[in-house]
Structures are given as C-alpha cells and as structure tokens.
Amino acid sequence: xxxxxxxxxxxxxxxxxxxxxxxxxxxxxxxxxxxxxxxxxxxxxxxxxxxxxxxxxxxxxxxxxxxxxxxxxxxxxxxxxxxxxxxxxxxxxxxxxxxxxxxxxxxxxxxxxxxxxxxxxxxxxxxxxxxxxxxxxxxxxxxxxxxxxxxxxxxxxxxxxxxxxxxxxxxxxxxxxxxxxxxxxxxxxxxxxxxxxxxxxxxxxxxxxxxxxxxxxxxxxxxxxxxx
Ligand SMILES: [Zn+2]
Ligand SMILES: [Zn+2]
Numbered sequence: 001x002x003x004x005x006x007x008x009x010x011x012x013x014x015x016x017x018x019x020x021x022x023x024x025x026x027x028x029x030x031x032x033x034x035x036x037x038x039x040x041x042x043x044x045x046x047x048x049x050x051x052x053x054x055x056x057x058x059x060x061x062x063x064x065x066x067x068x069x070x071x072x073x074x075x076x077x078x079x080x081x082x083x084x085x086x087x088x089x090x091x092x093x094x095x096x097x098x099x100x101x102x103x104x105x106x107x108x109x110x111x112x113x114x115x116x117x118x119x120x121x122x123x124x125x126x127x128x129x130x131x132x133x134x135x136x137x138x139x140x141x142x143x144x145x146x147x148x149x150x151x152x153x154x155x156x157x158x159x160x161x162x163x164x165x166x167x168x169x170x171x172x173x174x175x176x177x178x179x180x181x182x183x184x185x186x187x188x189x190x191x192x193x194x195x196x197x198x199x200x201x202x203x204x205x206x207x208x209x210x211x212x213x214x215x216x217x218x219x220x221x222x223x224x225x226x227x228x
Pocket of ligand 2: 067069
C-alpha cells in the first residue's frame with residue numbers, strides 16, 4: 001500500500017522510518033527519491049528536441065525543426081525534460097487526475113535533474129482558472145514550479161475558464177484560449193513558463209502572447225513532458 005500523505009515534505013522522521021520506494025517498480029529508491037537507479041536511467045529523457053518547440057528532431061537536423069524555421073513560434077526557447085511516454089505518462093496522469101501529489105513531487109525532481117541548458121529567469125506556472133482549481137484542489141503546474149525551487153513570478157492569470165485542451169483538435173485548441181490569459185502588474189523582461197505536458201503548445205503560446213503584449217521581451221518554456 002502506498003502512503004503518499006506520510007511522505008509529505010517535512011516528514012523527515014517518517015522519511016527515516018519509511019525509506020523511499022520507487023514509484024515505478026517498488027524497489028528501494030535512490031538519492032532520497034522515490035525512484036530506483038535502473039528506473040531513473042530507463043526514463044524517456046528528452047535531450048534532442050527542437051530549441052524552439054521541443055519536438056523530437058530527426059538525426060541530421062540542426063537545433064531547430066523545419067516548422068519553427070518556417071514560422072517562428074512565440075517562444076524564444078522551449079525545453080522538455082522528458083518525453084510523454086511510459087512511465088512518465090502514467091506518473092503525470094496520477095498526479096493530474098488522481099490527486100497523487102507524491103507523483104508530482106517526483107516529476108518536479110526529474111525536471112530539476114534535466115533543466116534547460118539556458119539561464120533561468122523567474123518561472124511562471126501556466127495558471128489554472130479558479131473554478132478548476134477549486135474542483136481539483138491543487139494547481140499542477142504551479143506545484144511543479146514551486147517544487148523546482150527557482151524564483152517565481154505570479155502575475156499571469158487565467159481570466160476565462162476554458163474546456164480541457166486534451167479534448168480538442170489543433171484549431172479548436174487555439175480558439176479555445178482566445179483571451180484566456182491576462183497579466184497583472186509590471187512584467188519582468190524575461191520569464192520561463194512552466195507546465196506539466198506540452199502537446200501542440202497552444203496553451204504556452206497563448207500565455208506567451210499575453211506576456212509579450214504586456215512588454216515581456218523573452219518568453220521561454222520548460223515542460224515536464226513533451227508529447228512526441
Ligand atoms: Zn524502479
Ligand atoms: Zn520546432
């Protein structure tokens with residue numbers, strides 16, 4: 001039986017009594033993480049994505065995919081620590097839809113193990129609308145950004161509830177987000193958006209649009225997992 005609450009941050013004593021167990025295979029964890037060495041090595045680490053959209057690149061490509069070369073996206077840089085494949089996809093689903101905060105903590109640790117290869121200005125989590133936050137009880141991107149531990153900026157808001165992006169096609173995804181985000185207060189010169197999963201990037205692009213309209217000059221993104 002898993003005891004996620006007993007493994008909450010700060011429960012040091014319980015951490016000694018209950019050493020970490022790998023969330024993937026159940027063997028003892030390593031380096032104080034709920035992940036064993038072999039499972040960590042076997043994860044779908046994503047180190048060869050396009051520098052602007054993190055899509056997997058063909059072997060002979062430069063660091064930018066042909067789509068981004070033809071039509072540069074609203075993100076200056078984009079980094080995905082992992083690919084959205086098993087067991088990362090299973091961890092993300094547990095975190096996002098089954099209240100498994102221990103899975104979220106492990107995913108944030110994995111992001112910190114494979115950070116972007118550029119300097120980190122303040123992190124800005126892709127915000128949830130208040131109504132969904134109340135239903136879910138926690139903000140999955142915000143928690144990842146908090147657990148990574150870098151400085152954050154909180155001026156980006158979701159001012160309109162939107163339908164879940166996962167249920168829509170690419171075109172519908174774009175229009176679903178029209179006017180969904182707004183910026184409050186003076187915006188930093190550069191920010192790094194943080195989100196759990198990137199599929200087409202339409203949510204990140206809508207955030208980038210709002211930030212740029214408010215005067216932010218350099219908007220990049222760091223996601224836990226990229227859907228290939
Ligand atoms: Zn394992
Ligand atoms: Zn690209």
